[in-house]
Amino acid sequence: MDGYKTVTKQILTTEVEVMKERIIVTGLEKGINSDNTIKMSEIMDQLLNELNKVDK
Numbered sequence: 001m002d003g004y005k006t007v008t009k010q011i012l013t014t015e016v017e018v019m020k021e022r023i024i025v026t027g028l029e030k031g032i033n034s035d036n037t038i039k040m041s042e043i044m045d046q047l048l049n050e051l052n053k054v055d056k
Contacts, residue, residue: 005054012051019044 023040030036 009051009054012047012054016044016047016051019047 019040023037023044026034026040027037
């Protein structure tokens with residue numbers, strides 16, 4: 001089970017980093033209050049929640 005948690009944590013960490021970059025680019029291009037930026041922020045919250053679950 002430890003191997004699964006490690007791989008899952010690595011995948012989620014990578015997804016968080018990619019989403020962070022996408023949020024920054026979209027925020028700069030469309031504004032931080034745009035629907036796209038807000039939706040990506042919600043996805044980021046979900047990813048962080050999942051990452052937090054794996055860490056427990």
